[in-house]
Each structure stands twice: as C-alpha cells, then as structure tokens.
Amino acid sequence: MVEPIGGGRFRISGIRDSGFGTRIAYAVADRGRAWVFIEGHTYVIEGDDRDATERVHVTDDQLALSSPMPATMVAIAVAPGQDVAEGDLLVMLEAMKMELPIKAPRAGRVKSVACREGELVQPGVPLLELE
Amino acid sequence: MGRLTQILIANRGEIAVRVIRACRELGIPSVAVYSDADARAPHVLLADRAVRIGPAPAAASYLSIAAILKAARDAGADAIHPGYGFLSENAAFAAACAEAGITFIGPPAAVIDRLGSKIAARALAKKAGVPVVPGETPADQSNDAVAASARKVGFPILLKPSAGGGGIGMKTIRDQRSLAAGIEQARREALAAFGDGTLYIERLIERPRHVEIQVLADDHGNVIHLFERECSIQRRHQKVLEETPSTAVTPKLRQRMGDAAVALARAAGYRNAGTVEFLVEGTGDNASFYFLEVNTRLQVEHPVTERVTGVDLVHAQIAIARGEALPWKQGALTQRGHAIEVRVYAEDPSRDDLPQAGPLLLYREPSMPGVRVDSGATEGGEISVHYDPLVAKLIADGETREIARRRAIEGLRSYPILGIRTNVALLIELLEHPRFVAGDIDTRFLDVEGPSLRARISNANIPLDVKEIARAALVDLSAEARSAKAEGAKADPWDTLRGYRG
Numbered sequence: 001m002v003e004p005i006g007g008g009r010f011r012i013s014g015i016r017d018s019g020f021g022t023r024i025a026y027a028v029a030d031r032g033r034a035w036v037f038i039e040g041h042t043y044v045i046e047g048d049d050r051d052a053t054e055r056v057h058v059t060d061d062q063l064a065l066s067s068p069m070p071a072t073m074v075a076i077a078v079a080p081g082q083d084v085a086e087g088d089l090l091v092m093l094e095a096m097k098m099e100l101p102i103k104a105p106r107a108g109r110v111k112s113v114a115c116r117e118g119e120l121v122q123p124g125v126p127l128l129e130l131e
Numbered sequence: 132m133g134r135l136t137q138i139l140i141a142n143r144g145e146i147a148v149r150v151i152r153a154c155r156e157l158g159i160p161s162v163a164v165y166s167d168a169d170a171r172a173p174h175v176l177l178a179d180r181a182v183r184i185g186p187a188p189a190a191a192s193y194l195s196i197a198a199i200l201k202a203a204r205d206a207g208a209d210a211i212h213p214g215y216g217f218l219s220e221n222a223a224f225a226a227a228c229a230e231a232g233i234t235f236i237g238p239p240a241a242v243i244d245r246l247g248s249k250i251a252a253r254a255l256a257k258k259a260g261v262p263v264v265p266g267e268t269p270a271d272q273s274n275d276a277v278a279a280s281a282r283k284v285g286f287p288i289l290l291k292p293s294a295g296g297g298g299i300g301m302k303t304i305r306d307q308r309s310l311a312a313g314i315e316q317a318r319r320e321a322l323a324a325f326g327d328g329t330l331y332i333e334r335l336i337e338r339p340r341h342v343e344i345q346v347l348a349d350d351h352g353n354v355i356h357l358f359e360r361e362c363s364i365q366r367r368h369q370k371v372l373e374e375t376p377s378t379a380v381t382p383k384l385r386q387r388m389g390d391a392a393v394a395l396a397r398a399a400g401y402r403n404a405g406t407v408e409f410l411v412e413g414t415g416d417n418a419s420f421y422f423l424e425v426n427t428r429l430q431v432e433h434p435v436t437e438r439v440t441g442v443d444l445v446h447a448q449i450a451i452a453r454g455e456a457l458p459w460k461q462g463a464l465t466q467r468g469h470a471i472e473v474r475v476y477a478e479d480p481s482r483d484d485l486p487q488a489g490p491l492l493l494y495r496e497p498s499m500p501g502v503r504v505d506s507g508a509t510e511g512g513e514i515s516v517h518y519d520p521l522v523a524k525l526i527a528d529g530e531t532r533e534i535a536r537r538r539a540i541e542g543l544r545s546y547p548i549l550g551i552r553t554n555v556a557l558l559i560e561l562l563e564h565p566r567f568v569a570g571d572i573d574t575r576f577l578d579v580e581g582p583s584l585r586a587r588i589s590n591a592n593i594p595l596d597v598k599e600i601a602r603a604a605l606v607d608l609s610a611e612a613r614s615a616k617a618e619g620a621k622a623d624p625w626d627t628l629r630g631y632r633g
Contacts, residue, residue, distance in 0.1 A: 008547075025600050026547035027549070028604065035550060036549075045597065045598055097518070097520075098520065100486075
C-alpha cells in the first residue's frame with residue numbers, strides 16, 4: 001500500500017517480497033518522470049513505465065563522441081588517421097573539477113578532430129569523428 | 132594585528148556556509164561573495180552582507196583576486212577567509228591581501244609559496260628530519276650506476292622517467308634479478324615517450340595508506356597537532372571517505388607522526404591551520420611513514436577532527452588570525468570516540484561517476500543522534516555545472532568506529548536527494564563492505580573494490596514495488612499541482628489569511 005502523507009512523502013506498507021514493515025519513501029514528479037527514494041536507494045521511473053535506471057547503451061557516435069556537459073578540453077590523446085580500439089581514451093575533458101574521459105565507443109580510425117586543448121566545449125557537439 | 136571586525140568569505144557552497152556560521156557564532160559580521168550562478172545560494176542568504184563578484188565561470192569570479200579584493204574594500208571587510216580550493220593556496224592572493232591591509236586567515240604568502248613547491252617542501256621535510264619516500268636521480272646515468280643506486284634505495288623500487296609524469300613509463304622492480312633488464316626497458320620507454328632516458332629511482336610503497344596530521348600554529352611559537360585523519364578511500368585523487376582515528380595508527384605511531392608534522396610546521400614557520408599528508412606503509416608501532424605534502428588551508432575533511440577533539444577549527448583559525456595564543460597544550464588534547472565523513476557527490480555511479488548538474492527537486496537532510504551534515508544545498512536550489520559536484524558532507528560519530536559507521540549508514544538511508552543522481556547508494560555499499568568494516572583499506576581500495584560496489588547497486592534487489600510508488604507520486608503530485616492551480620485562480624491565499632495568535 002502506498003499512501004501519500006504530504007511534502008513528497010509516502011507511507012508504504014505490505015510491500016511484496018520484502019521483509020520490511022512500514023517505510024517512508026520520498027517521491028517527486030518532474031516532466032513526466034518520477035524520482036523515488038527509499039532507504040538510501042534512488043530510482044528514476046519514466047512516466048511510460050520504462051525503467052530509466054537500466055543502463056542506456058549509447059550506440060550513436062555523435063552522442064558518444066561529445067561531452068555530456070559543458071566542459072573544458074584538457075588533452076587530446078589521438079590524431080587524425082590513428083587507429084583506436086574500443087575503450088581507448090580519445091580526449092580528456094574537465095567539468096565540475098572532475099576529469100571526464102571520452103573513450104572510443106567502437107574500434108575505428110580517427111577521421112578528424114574538431115576541438116582544441118583549452119577550449120570550452122558544449123554538450124552534444126561531436127569532438128571528433130571516427131570512420 | 133587585525134581585529135577582524137568583518138570577515139569576507141572568498142568561497143561558496145558548504146565551506147562558505149560553514150565559515151559564515153562560525154562568524155555568526157563569534158558575533159563577527161560576515162560578507163559573502165557570489166557569482167551570477169549563486170545569487171540565491173544558501174551562503175549568500177546566510178551572510179550579513181553579500182557582494183556580487185562576477186559571472187558564473189570561477190575564473191571570472193571566485194578565482195578573481197581583483198574582484199574579491201574590490202568586494203572586501205567595498206564592504207569594509209578587514210579579513211578574508213579563503214575556505215578550501217579556489218584561492219586558498221594561492222600565495223599571490225595572500226600577498227595581495229597583506230598589501231591591501233587585509234588579514235588573510237591562513238599562513239603568510241611566503242610559507243604558502245615554499246610549501247606549494249614539491250621540491251622545496253621535500254627538501255624542508257628532509258632538513259626537519261621528517262622521512263620522505265627514498266629516491267634519487269643518479270648523476271651518473273650508466274646502467275651500472277643506476278643499478279647501484281637502486282640497491283641503495285632498496286627493493287621494491289619504481290623506475291620513473293625523470294622527464295615524465297602521469298605514470299607513463301614507470302616500472303616496478305621487485306628484486307636484483309630483474310633489475311638489469313628493467314633498467315634497459317625503462318630507459319627505452321623513457322626515450323620513446325619523452326626523448327630523454329634519464330631515470331629517477333624511488334622506493335615503491337606497497338599498499339600505502341594516506342594518513343594526514345592536522346596542525347595549528349599561532350604567532351607565539353605554539354605549534355600543536357590534532358592527531359590524524361585516514362583518507363585512503365579515494366578515487367582519481369579525490370577523497371570520498373575520511374575517518375579518525377585511523378585503523379592503521381597505534382599510539383606510538385601517532386606520536387611519531389604528530390611529532391614529525393609539528394617539526395615540519397616549525398621548520399616552515401607555519402601559521403594557522405594546516406595539514407601534513409603522509410603515506411603510511413604497514414600498520415602498528417613499526418609502520419613506516421613518508422612525507423607527501425602540506426595543505427596550507429582548512430581541509431574538506433576537517434569536521435572529523437572536530438568531532439573527536441572538540442576543537443572548532445574555524446574558530447581556532449579566526450583566533451590565530453587575531454593574534455591570540457592557542458589555548459590548548461598538546462598533552463591536554465585527546466581523541467574521544469570515532470568520526471567518519473562521507474562526501475555526497477552529484478555524480479552517476481553507473482556512468483563512471485560522471486558529475487551531474489541539475490535541480491534539487493526534493494532535498495531533506497537527516498537529523499539524528501551522532502550525525503552532522505555540512506552542506507551548501509537546499510531544496511529548490513540546484514547543483515551548478517560551473518563548480519565542483521560536492522553536495523554535502525555527512526559526518527557521523529560515536530563511541531566506537533562501529534557505531535560511527537552504523538550512524539553514517541543510517542544517515543545516508545534517511546537522506547533523500549531527488550532531481551540529480553548522487554553517490555548515496557554507493558557510499559552505503561562502501562560502508563558495508565567487509566574490508567572497510569575490518570579497517571583493511573589502502574589507497575587502491577576504490578580501484579580494486581569499486582566495480583563490485585557498483586555492481587551491487589545496479590543489481591540491487593528492488594525490495595518494494597517502486598513503480599507503484601512512482602505511479603502514486605505522479606498521480607498525487609499532479610493532483611496537488613492541479614488543485615493548487617485551481618485555488619490560485621480563485622484567490623490569493625494572502626488575501627484570505629486571518630490573524631492567529633497561538
């Protein structure tokens with residue numbers, strides 16, 4: 001049973017397959033998606049019941065070869081014409097004081113590099129091209 | 132000496148909040164500074180005054196010496212607390228403060244400068260009799276001379292390209308038999324990578340722990356230490372969990388390390404709060420320790436020291452900056468109980484700890500026995516893409532390590548943060564890991580155990596029907612929103628309020 005008790009809190013009890021008694025969960029809805037927190041675990045549930053916690057496998061080069069967030073280009077590890085294996089480091093970005101490695105999503109040859117060291121890069125813009 | 136009639140805090144986030152609280156406790160007016168991204172941040176709302184210093188990028192705001200000094204002059208602040216990060220270990224900033232007649236709450240510029248240089252700091256440590264990792268670059272680089280030098284340093288050794296960095300071309304040599312071949316291979320790799328075959332020989336520290344000593348030094352010649360902090364749980368040189376006491380440190384080792392830290396602080400002419408970092412090899416009375424570096428500022432992990440010693444380190448910093456003498460004698464200080472800090476980061480453990488920026492749609496800090504939360508976050512606020520992803524620090528303490536550990540877990544289980552991904556679940560797994568429970572940790576712990584910790588989160592049995600809660604949340608919250616909208620259309624609630632006297 002799930003009973004809203006206000007302020008984003010939900011009293012849950014009689015949960016299937018659990019040894020728990022009553023617990024308080026926290027949930028909030030945002031743009032058709034629900035965030036749920038129970039006992040230290042956070043789940044993101046899409047409105048259409050697709051479980052967003054399942055790992056998304058990025059196959060699209062454009063997405064894989066771009067920064068996930070605004071970042072600074074720290075180092076470019078490859079040059080055009082170079083062959084790379086899946087998982088090889090291509091470029092190192094820095095965002096929020098953290099290193100963000102961009103790795104090859106598949107084996108291939110570097111066709112072109114479209115960024116410079118020290119440059120501020122925007123999310124979604126491919127940093128290099130693989131052929 | 133400055134009277135410190137008004138302190139400007141040249142920082143943001145949790146540490147700015149922490150320092151402003153200390154100012155309020157001491158009755159000293161505080162001045163916050165903020166970038167355009169932080170206009171309504173908690174540290175801005177908490178301070179007595181707030182001054183805008185520039186646009187969101189740190190280089191134009193929190194890292195701008197000119198902007199911060201101008202803010203201090205405009206606000207009439209006569210002291211600056213730099214927090215950690217940003218300008219806190221910038222000797223030019225400390226010098227500019229002194230030049231402007233503003234008390235920098237930290238060591239003098241010359242001390243920051245000297246300790247900021249790895250080579251100068253290592254030389255100073257050696258001179259003060261503090262052990263450093265044995266190593267040398269032989270002047271004679273012939274294979275025979277390098278081999279002789281390796282035998283002198285003692286196995287196991289690490290051969291490093293003198294010109295290198297970042298671990299490239301490093302070779303581990305465990306004994307005499309593999310030495311000759313190892314030198315030749317290391318030389319080839321060094322030449323290929325850096326065009327220079329000069330080799331540096333260093334003793335390899337096996338399974339090191341990162342243990343640091345907190346020191347305080349005043350203007351009257353008093354230097355004391357406040358024991359150790361164990362910081363071995365780190366990844367990519369970023370600490371994740373810190374605790375005190377360290378499970379590796381015995382009373383005798385503690386005394387030796389504390390004495391070494393104090394000797395180094397004295398030799399450096401140190402003032403204010405600082406931290407001497409060591410690598411520790413082995414455990415027990417006969418463990419070896421080696422000097423790493425000095426952090427010339429307040430550390431992120433300072434609260435664990437506060438929990439076990441009872442000393443408020445920010446109060447101490449302010450008192451020292453005022454020219455007061457330290458009120459504590461070394462022999463009177465004790466560690467009572469145990470404290471563990473975990474750093475709550477906005478990051479996604481399922482995607483290589485990718486930092487996350489976004490809104491804090493729901494954010495409730497736990498309040499319970501033995502749990503302290505230092506944060507600069509608030510519900511309705513956001514984690515900005517412009518700064519580091521630290522959301523908060525949760526510090527748990529107790530009479531024993533086990534109680535502190537259980538309290539940290541309980542605190543995290545009661546700490547909902549929704550709207551961004553965080554490492555809360557990962558921290559719980561870490562605190563429950565058998566090796567952590569046993570205190571069997573070293574600096575490679577997260578490299579070795581991280582994958583299994585992550586696997587446990589992603590495969591975690593969902594013990595309840597989360598979708599049912601999500602459905603209820605979606606229905607309930609959209610209904611709430613609808614009715615709020617409908618009511619809003621009818622009347623402004625402020626128009627219908629009536630007086631109430633309780």
